[in-house]
Amino acid sequence: MSDVQQNLHDAVKVGIVSISDRASSGVYEDKGLPALQDWLTRALKNPIQFEPRLIPDEQAGISAALVELADAGCSLVLTTGGTGPALRDVTPEATLAVADKEMPGFGEQMRQISLAFVPTAILSRQVAVIRGHSLIINLPGQPKAIAETLEGLKNADGTQAVNGIFAAVPYCIDLIGGPYLETHEAVCKAFRPKSAIRAPRGA
Numbered sequence: 517m518s519d520v521q522q523n524l525h526d527a528v529k530v531g532i533v534s535i536s537d538r539a540s541s542g543v544y545e546d547k548g549l550p551a552l553q554d555w556l557t558r559a560l561k562n563p564i565q566f567e568p569r570l571i572p573d574e575q576a577g578i579s580a581a582l583v584e585l586a587d588a589g590c591s592l593v594l595t596t597g598g599t600g601p602a603l604r605d606v607t608p609e610a611t612l613a614v615a616d617k618e619m620p621g622f623g624e625q626m627r628q629i630s631l632a633f634v635p636t637a638i639l640s641r642q643v644a645v646i647r648g649h650s651l652i653i654n655l656p657g658q659p660k661a662i663a664e665t666l667e668g669l670k671n672a673d674g675t676q677a678v679n680g681i682f683a684a685v686p687y688c689i690d691l692i693g694g695p696y697l698e699t700h701e702a703v704c705k706a707f708r709p710k711s712a713i714r715a716p717r718g719a
């Protein structure tokens with residue numbers, strides 16, 4: 517029987533939001549939602565209910581989608597796109613507008629990680645916030661940036677060279693009263709203080 521069939525892991529609802537004028541109007545195919553869904557499915561042992569949204573770079577519409585997803589019980593909401601300096605890039609403003617708390621460490625670490633991949637990493641103004649029981653994190657719009665920032669940089673032998681931000685997500689979600697997230701270590705090794713580690717179910 518699989519872990520899911522045995523109910524070994526809490527179920528989690530995750531909002532995934534691709535913010536792109538061109539993908540949302542059909543000028544090009546959206547690669548943001550598939551990349552988010554693929555990475556989360558590879559990384560998490562928990563059964564995931566995805567809530568996908570594909571929307572244009574409009575501040576009010578982005579804020580409305582984030583509020584709707586947080587109110588619908590998404591413990592985690594990941595956005596992709598609209599974090600740069602272009603006039604239509606307003607994802608950070610839309611995210612901060614619905615925040616109860618800002619979590620600056622996520623943006624700082626993502627820019628640090630991304631510098632290992634591209635010198636233009638400093639152009640991303642990405643933020644992370646808490647709204648109620650939801651952690652909302654902005655990722656850059658380049659589809660490859662999703663795995664890069666969540667997973668970090670690995671050496672040729674698979675050991676971690678730079679930590680991805682997802683390592684800190686499960687404990688953050690514990691602290692805001694969400695489900696207990698568990699990861700596949702080959703993709704991402706989550707960190708929790710010893711006192712916060714729960715004994716495996718069914719052991």
Ligand SMILES: Nc1ncnc2c1ncn2[C@@H]1O[C@H](COP(=O)(O)OP(=O)(O)OP(=O)(O)O)[C@@H](O)[C@H]1O
Binds near residue numbers: 547659
């Ligand atoms: N949802 C997406 N699907 C596929 N490719 C994307 C997507 N979003 C961004 N990209 C790619 O990453 C590049 C940089 O993303 P950015 O968010 O800056 O897009 P943009 O230039 O603001 O345009 P748009 O909002 O229309 O996607 C884009 O030019 C495009 O090649």
Ligand SMILES: Nc1nc2c(c(=O)[nH]1)N[C@H]1C(S)=C(S)[C@@H](COP(=O)(O)O)O[C@H]1N2
Binds near residue numbers: 597599605629637656
């Ligand atoms: N990991 C990673 N971070 C990245 C990039 C990337 O390709 N990989 N692109 C950068 C670029 S070119 C820009 S302009 C900013 C903002 O991108 P966005 O407007 O698509 O969110 O993210 C930066 N961060």
